[in-house]
Every structure is written in structure tokens, then in C-alpha cells.
Amino acid sequence: MAVKDGILILNKPQEWTSSDCVAICRRALKCKGIKKVGHGGTLDPMATGVLPIFVGQATRIMEYLDLDDKTYRCTAQLGKVTDTLDIWGEVLETRDFSDVSELDVAEGLKSFVGWIEQTPPKYSAVRINGKRLYEYAHKGQEISVDITKRIVNVSDIELISIDMTKGEFVFDVTCSKGTYIRSICSDLGDKLGCGCVMTGLERTRVGNIGLDMDLPVCSPLEIKERLEQIKTEAAEKESHAAETEAYAAETEAYAMELEGQFLEADHPLVHFGKVEIADDRVVYFSRGNAIRWSQVKVLSEPDVAYMKSRGRDGQMPLNARGREYDCIYRVYDRSGAFLGTGFYDRKERLLKADKVFIEQIR
Helix, strand or coil, X not given: CCCCCEEEXXXXXXXXXHXXXXXHHHHHHHHHCCCCEEECCCCCCCCEEEEXXXXXXXXXXXXXXXXXXXXXXXXXXECEEECCCECCCCEEEECCCCCCCHHHHHHHHHCCCEEEEECCCCCCCCEECCEEHHXXXXXCCCCCCCXXXXXXXXXXXXXXXEECXXXXXXXXXXXCCCCCHHHXXXXXXXXXXXXXXXXEEEEXXXXXXXXXXXXXXXXXXXHHHHHHHHHHHHHCCCCHHHHHHHXXXXXXXXXXXXXXXXXXXXXXXXXXXXXXXXXXHHHHHHCCCCEXXXXXXXXXXXXXXXXXXXXXXXXXXXXCCCCEHHHEEEEECCCCCEEEEEEEECXXXXXXXXXXXXXXXX
């Protein structure tokens, strides 16, 4: 029995890369023939928190997550400047922060709300001339071209706690994809004139996927330990055949256990519209064919206000195929099974397939 498509919620620990997490999940699910595994948003190795892992066909949903905000809890320290903009880098300078008040910090943080311009840190995964910035930095190489600044959106930022005697504070920030929280810390330090570095970062939410959900949240460390335990116990069998059989049975059972913790593939798409089509139209949809809008039952409309808030200057954002997000719908059959996503062509009054998740029906 194959593992179904879905989304596994991981709580990434420090010193694990997002790629490490994908690799351990792929290893755990390999016995069921799962090849497509991806993650919903890179986290720096020293950051922790929610990392959605997309399995099978659900990897095709990852594109849509670019629309969603992410929420982080950050801890920071005034009075320091480092080459990495965080506490794990080389300290370049220490400064006095005795003239800075709690109000200064709170107001300084609030000044970042809205669309802001950021220059990616030199220790980041942004590619320049085919190499990531951190590769240049680790080798001490100078970058011969300007690092392109990016425009990101901070929808909310709030000071949670502060200890001015130590210059330590905690804040929550909700922001768009590609926002560097350590850059916010560094830029705040520049505004206050005392320097500031990030000392800890936890991502608490990606869109509507968070650490506070009812479903269990996995640790990649636990997955790794469980796989090693299965391998060790199988090796204790008296014969090679028994060892192989035991290992296969236990890894398959564990893969099915992980499957029981999956979110459905359509879970992140709550801001899209929702339509239902009749059984005879399912055949057309499975083949990627268009369906007349009059043959579609609209269960809910797209959240236009949310979609517009994701674009600059009130412009409706587009997906990778140039389709406006306020025209995209989740498509279901009459039993409630998720079939994929489609977009409404207003001019032709047709529902056209955007991503089909069911096998073609002949």
C-alpha cells in the first residue's frame, strides 16, 4: 500500500539544514516508493521551528506558499556588530547602548512595518554568478557584482519583552517570503546607533501551518533515531534473510505511522476559492481540459482582499504561469475529494486546469 500525498510538519532543531530534514524524511519514506519530497521555506541552520515537508504530489503545492506570510519569534542583543548579523559570526564591534530606551526599540521595530528594501546578508543562500553568497564569504572572496536589493513586506512586528540592563529583547514578526530577520536586527542597530545582532530565531508559522496545530509535530532527530533503532534491531536477527525481512517490515510500518500525521495536500490553500464538479466533468479535468463555468458549483470565492495584500501597490500577484491568484480555485468532486487547482478564465467563462492531482481518466 503506497503512502498518500500530504504534508508532514517538522520542528527543525539547530544545526540541521532544511535539506537535511528533507533527506531524513525521504529516507524514512523510501520504502514506499516516495521520491518527491520538498520543504516549504528554507530555515538557516541555527534557526529552529516549523518546516513543512511536502510529500509526493503535494510538492506541487509548494509554489503557492510563496503567497503566504511567515511568523517568527526572534531574540536579539543590542551593542554588537558581527559579520553575519547574528551572534554566531565574528564580532566586528561592540558599542554602548545606555542611551537607548525601551520605547526607542519598540518604535524602531515598528518602523519596519510595510514594504521595505533589504540587501541580503553576505552569509545567505542567495546566488550570485552561480554561487551562494555564503560560499564567497566562507572563502574570503570578494563579490565583483552588486548584491541586488529585494523588496519584502513586514505585515506586523511586536516587541514581546526587553531587558535594557542587558540589551536583550524578544520580538515577533510576520513577513513575506525572502525577508531576512537578522537584517531587520542589524538595520535596527543602525537606526539606534548602537548595533544589534540576532541571537535566536524560531519560525512559529508558515501560512496556516504552525507549531500550535492539533496534529503531532515531528522532530527530524526523532526520525533519524527511530530509523537507526530499526536498523540495529533488525541486525540482531539470527540470519540475513530474517534481518532483511524485519527491516523491511519495520521501515514500512514506520512510514505508515508518519503518513498518519500528514496534513492533506490542499490544507495551505484556504485563501483560494473552492468549486465542485460533477463526476462526468472529473474526467475532463483529469485530462487537463477546460470546463464551462455554468457546469461548476462555486462553494466559496477567493479571498480577494488577502490576495491583493500580497502584492505591491494593491496589484494582484500572479502565479508562476502568469495567472492572477484571485482567479484560482481548489477543485473537488461531489464526494469532497481534492482533484487539483483550476483558474477561472473570465473572458471565455471557463474553468481551466492549473495543477491536476488525479491520474488521467480514460
